[in-house]
Amino acid sequence: MAMGTSSFDVKRAYYLERTIRATEEKIAEIYFTDKVKSPVHLSVGQEAIAAGACTALGGDDVVFSNYRGHAHYIAKGGDLNSMWAELYGKANGHAGGKAGSMHLVDTKVNFMPASAIVASAVSNAVGYALALKMRGSDARVVCFHGEGAADEGVFWESLNFAALKDIPILFICENNGYAIYSKQQDRMAGKSIPERASTFGITASRADGFSAQAVYGAVSKAMAALREGAGPLMIEVNTYRWLDHVGPDDDHPGGYRPQSDLEAAQAIDDIPRLAAQMDADDVARIDAQVADELAAALAFAEAGDFPDETALGRNDYA
Ligand SMILES: Cc1ncc(C[n+]2csc(CCOP(=O)(O)OP(=O)(O)O)c2C)c(N)n1
Numbered sequence: 001m002a003m004g005t006s007s008f009d010v011k012r013a014y015y016l017e018r019t020i021r022a023t024e025e026k027i028a029e030i031y032f033t034d035k036v037k038s039p040v041h042l043s044v045g046q047e048a049i050a051a052g053a054c055t056a057l058g059g060d061d062v063v064f065s066n067y068r069g070h071a072h073y074i075a076k077g078g079d080l081n082s083m084w085a086e087l088y089g090k091a092n093g094h095a096g097g098k099a100g101s102m103h104l105v106d107t108k109v110n111f112m113p114a115s116a117i118v119a120s121a122v123s124n125a126v127g128y129a130l131a132l133k134m135r136g137s138d139a140r141v142v143c144f145h146g147e148g149a150a151d152e153g154v155f156w157e158s159l160n161f162a163a164l165k166d167i168p169i170l171f172i173c174e175n176n177g178y179a180i181y182s183k184q185q186d187r188m189a190g191k192s193i194p195e196r197a198s199t200f201g202i203t204a205s206r207a208d209g210f211s212a213q214a215v216y217g218a219v220s221k222a223m224a225a226l227r228e229g230a231g232p233l234m235i236e237v238n239t240y241r242w243l244d245h246v247g248p249d250d251d252h253p254g255g256y257r258p259q260s261d262l263e264a265a266q267a268i269d270d271i272p273r274l275a276a277q278m279d280a281d282d283v284a285r286i287d288a289q290v291a292d293e294l295a296a297a298l299a300f301a302e303a304g305d306f307p308d309e310t311a312l313g314r315n316d317y318a
Pocket of ligand 1: 117147148152176245
């Protein structure tokens with residue numbers, strides 16, 4: 001039976017956000033060494049959404065993500081060792097070293113394969129949710145996507161189909177305001193994404209994406225409604241990406257985004273806010289645990305072998 005936890009767990013959310021932050025900061029730190037073999041889309045600053053949302057899900061619930069997916073993967077319980085090995089391009093990675101950062105997957109925890117194609121997971125998630133509905137499953141599907149996904153036709157086709165067929169699915173729109181370097185206001189005419197979604201009859205709400213607790217509350221409520229038979233739902237969460245669209249650098253000095261926006265987001269960073277609600281001993285214990293698990297994952301990746309040439313033709317679909 002897929003059930004979420006009954007109340008917000010500050011320590012669990014802190015542990016997840018710290019793990020995501022530490023993982024991505026380590027990626028940024030070592031990126032210049034070329035040990036990480038794929039492009040990386042970091043979500044530093046956006047951790048509260050994944051942590052808040054995924055702690056409201058049951059193990060059977062299914063998550064679809066995208067190329068900016070480290071946070072969702074970790075928060076859903078994806079294996080950290082095989083993710084790091086995958087980033088290193090090693091055979092002990094979850095896709096044998098052939099997928100990299102943009103194509104994370106861990107089906108053991110119902111984290112579906114991610115893709116680099118904007119909005120592609122939205123149609124896949126709707127199809128998966130329809131299949132679960134037809135099988136009478138208790139599990140529900142959550143699809144994380146950026147606001148840039150709403151620039152794609154397939155996004156609206158998928159919402160239309162989900163609404164038409166009354167498919168139980170939760171779309172979580174992570175609105176960080178930008179698609180690469182283009183502001184939402186410079187790209188999209190008309191009403192907001194939730195308002196446009198609501199024209200299909202989809203109940204769309206908003207939550208504070210800077211607070212895991214707020215996201216947890218909104219997602220718990222949505223999941224309860226989905227389990228009681230509601231059709232598609234959407235929650236738009238506001239957030240801010242601290243680093244560049246792709247790669248480990250800070251793009252603010254380039255002038256695409258104002259430094260003051262970064263500073264405003266950093267001032268409401270959820271990690272210190274969660275720590276302030278905890279005993280210092282718990283904070284220290286969890287920080288040490290995160291450091292140990294990260295060190296073990298890096299060692300796992302270092303110890304792996306690169307795939308041999310025969311791997312090139314394996315797992316191809318013809
Ligand atoms: C179909 C498609 N069009 C364009 C791109 C190039 N592209 C990669 S990421 C991106 C921006 C997407 O922004 P958003 O959905 O808001 O997510 P974010 O990167 O902000 O997390 C674009 C346009 C792509 N990968 N796929």
